[in-house]
Amino acid sequence: MTQIITALSEVSDRYDALFVDLWGCVHNGVTAFPAACEALIAYRKRGGTVVLVTNSPRTRAAVEIQLRGFGVPEDAWDTIATSGDSARAAAYEGVVGRKVYFIGTPEEESAFLTPPKILSNPIDITPVPLEEAEGIVCTGPFDPHADPAILRPDLLHAKTRGLKLLCANPDIVVDRGESREWCAGAVARLYTEMGGESLYFGKPHPPIYDLARRRLAALRPLPGPEGILAIxxxxATDIAGAMGEDIDSLFITGGLALTETKTVNHPxxxxxxxxxxxxxxxxxxxxxFLR
Incomplete structure (x- = not known):
């Protein structure tokens, strides 16, 4: 049975490392949560390692810049594993072809279409119109506030041609401050419901956990599953992913499930x-809330 706790420090010393989600846990898409940052800083001072594991379609470097802008202290974490980096590695290994139709913002397209340094022999990828594409890369809807269903005509065309859709962020929605936005996962879900094939590289799917473990192993001896706590x-992403990886998890109820769990200070x-x-x-x- 799930144990309700009031502070991370009640259980964190049982673990060598934390796999920590960002949006809704450490920041709200606008500003950092001070209590969460303080809890992570305190954990690191006691010898623990913090890996930020995020379904952001951005690169690790771009997320670092974003964190500084939100006011997240650099001593609150050790390293970062992003869904975007995991997805980029797969794309540049050719999982959706060399000619891709890109769904997302221009900024995300520019960042995504830069070969990752972790690959020694990446293929060449060229963004093309949908009619010429061999596959689709989606970092999010063109408009995060519009119903993803407006993409249905394009997705129907892609499905009839048997194109695979690479989803760089499996999240369905995210809350930016007080505003809820659609993510790439909503597009991928719609494509799957229409009969298309979607490929996922963020939580709860294994590739991002493989990346997180590689990043962790670069800093310290890699602990077994019992030495990692996912937060x-x-x-459907953080907790389902942790269960799939057979690692313990801490569910932050005051984020996406705030209403359902009737969380005020505690659930x-x-x-x-x-x-x-x-x-x-x-x-x-x-x-x-993480504290």
Whole structure:
């Protein structure tokens, strides 16, 4: 049964490393959460290692810049694994071909279409119109506030041609401050529902955890599954991913599931139990907000 805790320090010393989600846990897409940052800094001072594991379609370098802009202290984390880096590595190994139709913002396209340094022999990728594409790369909708269904005509054309869609961010939605935005996962879900094939490289899928472990192993001896705690507010991404990797998890109820869990300062116990039962999820621990 999931244990409700009031502070990360109650359980964190049992673990050598944390895999920590960003959006909804460490920041809200606008500004950092001070209590969360302080908790991570304190954990690192006690010898723990913090790997930020994010479904951001951006590169690690771009996420670092973003974190500084949000006011997240650099001593709150050790390294970063992004869905974008995991997806870029796969793209430059040719999983959706050399000619790709790109769905996302111009800034994301420019960053994504730069070969990752971790590959020794990346293929050449060229962005092309959908009619010429061998596959699709999606970092998010063109307009994150518009219903992804507006992409249905393009997706139908892609499906009839048997194109694969590489999803660089499996999240369905994210909250930027008080505004909720659609993510690439919503597009990929729609494409799958239409009969297309979507490839995922962020949480809860294995590739991003492989990347996170490689980043962790570059800093310290890699612990076994029992030495890692995953922290996040996405029940279908962070918690499902942790369960799939057989690692313990801390569910932040005050993020995406704030309403469902009736979280004010702490989650409402009956509401939390009912929500977890509906989602068929069993995180090891739950807390209102990371602190």
């Amino acid at each position: 996040g507010d996405g029940i 409402d116990d009956p509401a939390l139990r009912a929500y977890l039962a509906r989602e068929q999820a069993s995180p090891t621990y739950a807390i209102g």
